[in-house]
Amino acid sequence: MDDPHGDCERNAAPRRRGLIAVLLTITAFVTGLLAEDFLFPAGPEGISGRPEASGSSVSEKLTGAISQTFRDMTGSAPERRPLMEIPLDENTNETQDKNGEAQNTSEIQNTDKTQSTEYGTRTNPERETQIDPPDCVRLAGERPTAEVILNEVAWMGRVGDPAGEWLELKNATLKEISLRGWRLEAGEGLEVVFGEEDVIHADGYFLLERTDDSTVLNVSADRIYKGGLPNEGTALRLFNADCGLADEADASLGWPAGDNGEKRTMERNSADLGWHTSAESHGTPGRANSEPSAALPPSAPVPAPAPAPVGTPPSAAPAFLRITEVMAGKEDAAAYEFVELWNPGTEAVPLTGWTVRKRTASGTEYALMAASRLEGKSIPAGRHFLLANEGGYAGSVAPDAAWATSNTLAYASNAVVLYDAAGQVAAEVSWTEIPKGQSYADNGSGFVIQAVPDPENSGSD
Numbered sequence: 001m002d003d004p005h006g007d008c009e010r011n012a013a014p015r016r017r018g019l020i021a022v023l024l025t026i027t028a029f030v031t032g033l034l035a036e037d038f039l040f041p042a043g044p045e046g047i048s049g050r051p052e053a054s055g056s057s058v059s060e061k062l063t064g065a066i067s068q069t070f071r072d073m074t075g076s077a078p079e080r081r082p083l084m085e086i087p088l089d090e091n092t093n094e095t096q097d098k099n100g101e102a103q104n105t106s107e108i109q110n111t112d113k114t115q116s117t118e119y120g121t122r123t124n125p126e127r128e129t130q131i132d133p134p135d136c137v138r139l140a141g142e143r144p145t146a147e148v149i150l151n152e153v154a155w156m157g158r159v160g161d162p163a164g165e166w167l168e169l170k171n172a173t174l175k176e177i178s179l180r181g182w183r184l185e186a187g188e189g190l191e192v193v194f195g196e197e198d199v200i201h202a203d204g205y206f207l208l209e210r211t212d213d214s215t216v217l218n219v220s221a222d223r224i225y226k227g228g229l230p231n232e233g234t235a236l237r238l239f240n241a242d243c244g245l246a247d248e249a250d251a252s253l254g255w256p257a258g259d260n261g262e263k264r265t266m267e268r269n270s271a272d273l274g275w276h277t278s279a280e281s282h283g284t285p286g287r288a289n290s291e292p293s294a295a296l297p298p299s300a301p302v303p304a305p306a307p308a309p310v311g312t313p314p315s316a317a318p319a320f321l322r323i324t325e326v327m328a329g330k331e332d333a334a335a336y337e338f339v340e341l342w343n344p345g346t347e348a349v350p351l352t353g354w355t356v357r358k359r360t361a362s363g364t365e366y367a368l369m370a371a372s373r374l375e376g377k378s379i380p381a382g383r384h385f386l387l388a389n390e391g392g393y394a395g396s397v398a399p400d401a402a403w404a405t406s407n408t409l410a411y412a413s414n415a416v417v418l419y420d421a422a423g424q425v426a427a428e429v430s431w432t433e434i435p436k437g438q439s440y441a442d443n444g445s446g447f448v449i450q451a452v453p454d455p456e457n458s459g460s461d
Contacts, residue, residue, distance in 0.1 A: 067263045070082020136243035149247045150266045155229040156260040164215045165229050169206040182242030186234050190227030219286045251406035254372035274366035292364050323429045327453050328409040328439035337409050338455050343379040350378040353421030361413035369403040384456035
């Protein structure tokens with residue numbers, strides 16, 4: 001007799017096995033999906049990074065596995081096939097390809113971002129980022145090297161074009177000089193950083209024109225710059241690539257030369273590096289400067305008035321001041337210069353409108369102390385008044401007023417002339433030679449060489 005319970009048990013066993021197989025299949029499928037998310041996470045756009053596999057999809061394989069399970073339940077021979085086929089070799093190669101592409105892209109981007117460099121300004125073409133060079137600072141008492149000098153300045157512009165300004169540099173050596181990394185600064189708003197292409201030939205000139213190359217007629221610009229030169233003056237400084245002071249023209253209190261009315265430029269004198277007004281309107285760009293003897297001085301002295309007729313009350317006598325000591329430099333500091341004045345009178349003497357000039361052996365005069373630097377100053381009765389070179393003098397006695405560094409005295413065959421506000425000569429002293437480190441001083445009986453200079457200012461007495 002057949003056992004119905006045995007038949008049921010025999011019939012139930014395949015079903016249990018089939019159910020277990022289905023559960024295992026579903027578990028394996030879920031595990032596969034989790035592994036797929038782990039190995040191939042979604043990208044930034046939510047797109048899976050899973051590579052496309054050739055052949056059947058995962059869902060098709062799952063359907064096939066479940067169907068096979070039911071075939072097993074009916075007694076058919078089981079067919080083994082994987083739940084998922086992950087082409088590891090293909091994925092690895094593709095991943096490497098992506099990395100390679102990313103690396104190549106990075107290389108291409110680096111190539112595209114190759115920086116074009118002009119010394120002092122580095123530009124990224126994509127972002128226009130600029131890296132400015134460090135600022136150069138003029139050190140106190142620093143003496144210009146004067147290998148390249150500021151040779152001519154058209155601060156007044158051209159006739160009909162006040163903005164038609166230009167500057168000229170000159171190579172004072174017999175060798176070619178690269179200006180790469182050099183800087184030209186003029187107060188605020190004008191700054192030129194020279195590039196690798198900027199070269200000044202031996203004993204040659206370098207022309208800088210404002211805004212465009214039409215400023216100077218018939219002479220091509222070596223460099224175009226932005227910014228202007230104020231008519232009231234500014235400090236011009238030229239620094240080399242090491243931020244050393246190459247040259248300067250400190251006209252912050254007024255230009256020492258040049259004529260705005262006739263558009264005569266401010267030219268450098270090669271003999272003593274002083275300044276004079278050009279003999280020609282619009283100056284001499286790209287060629288030798290005019291001779292100082294042919295140039296018009298910035299302010300010629302007014303001749304002394306003729307004697308008053310007999311019976312006419314005399315006019316008031318001009319203020320009486322004396323020059324009592326002069327130093328023209330020392331061995332290690334050629335610009336260590338000063339001029340000492342003295343007021344022997346009983347009243348203070350106002351110096352507004354007064355000027356100090358130096359005179360060479362040929363009789364040519366150059367500005368030493370501009371009137372603007374004496375504006376509002378006065379010498380008390382019985383006191384001294386010390387004038388000094390602001391870029392070289394470093395004595396313990398502070399000067400009462402200072403002249404521009406570029407205006408210098410000579411050790412030999414020079415004179416200092418003091419003009420009052422009316423243009424009359426108030427005092428002057430000349431010398432054949434002043435030894436370096438010594439001074440030429442009035443000892444009460446006359447001028448003598450003084451081994452130890454002894455300057456005094458308005459607060460010394």
